[in-house]
Amino acid sequence: MAILKVMKLGAEVLRRPAAEIEAKDLRRGRFKGLFEDLRETMVEYSGTGLAAPQVGSPVRAVLYMVEAAGKRSPLGGIPPTILVNPSFEAEDPKEVEDWEGCLSVPFLSARVPRPRKILVRALSETGKPVEFVAEDFHARVVLHESDHLDGVIYLDRVKDRASIRYTIDF
Numbered sequence: 189m190a191i192l193k194v195m196k197l198g199a200e201v202l203r204r205p206a207a208e209i210e211a212k213d214l215r216r217g218r219f220k221g222l223f224e225d226l227r228e229t230m231v232e233y234s235g236t237g238l239a240a241p242q243v244g245s246p247v248r249a250v251l252y253m254v255e256a257a258g259k260r261s262p263l264g265g266i267p268p269t270i271l272v273n274p275s276f277e278a279e280d281p282k283e284v285e286d287w288e289g290c291l292s293v294p295f296l297s298a299r300v301p302r303p304r305k306i307l308v309r310a311l312s313e314t315g316k317p318v319e320f321v322a323e324d325f326h327a328r329v330v331l332h333e334s335d336h337l338d339g340v341i342y343l344d345r346v347k348d349r350a351s352i353r354y355t356i357d358f
């Protein structure tokens with residue numbers, strides 16, 4: 189296991205579409221090492237999500253978690269979860285704005301509009317199909333991380349550009 193270097197904005201790997209992963213490769217455990225490294229790296233940097241391209245692996249896998257405490261997840265948290273080849277349908281077309289940041293864009297934050305409620309389809313880390321509805325912060329995290337698989341950075345989606353701000357004092 190290893191803590192990996194997180195690619196920063198400007199790295200080419202963050203701007204290109206990542207490759208699909210085959211279920212049989214998940215069943216064979218081919219990506220187990222990558223998933224362990226993603227987990228270790230996310231914990232090290234206190235992230236709430238991390239996509240494989242952010243650590244230089246251009247494949248369609250993301251890791252995320254939702255903390256149980258606080259009003260962001262009143263129904264309880266979500267433990268660190270890997271999603272492979274995720275796809276979405278908007279369950280609620282209404283978009284809501286909230287703050288986002290990104291380990292690849294350190295010290296910045298901005299308000300980003302996202303669908304409030306989505307249906308997610310993906311493969312689990314062992315190659316099983318999964319399908320679930322995600323709402324509010326959960327939906328936001330899944331969508332933010334999955335954007336990385338298409339070379340999209342959250343700043344690309346900001347409508348209220350005046351909301352872009354530093355999160356630290358220089």
Ligand SMILES: [Zn+2]
Nearest residue numbers: 289290291292
């Ligand atoms: Zn990000």
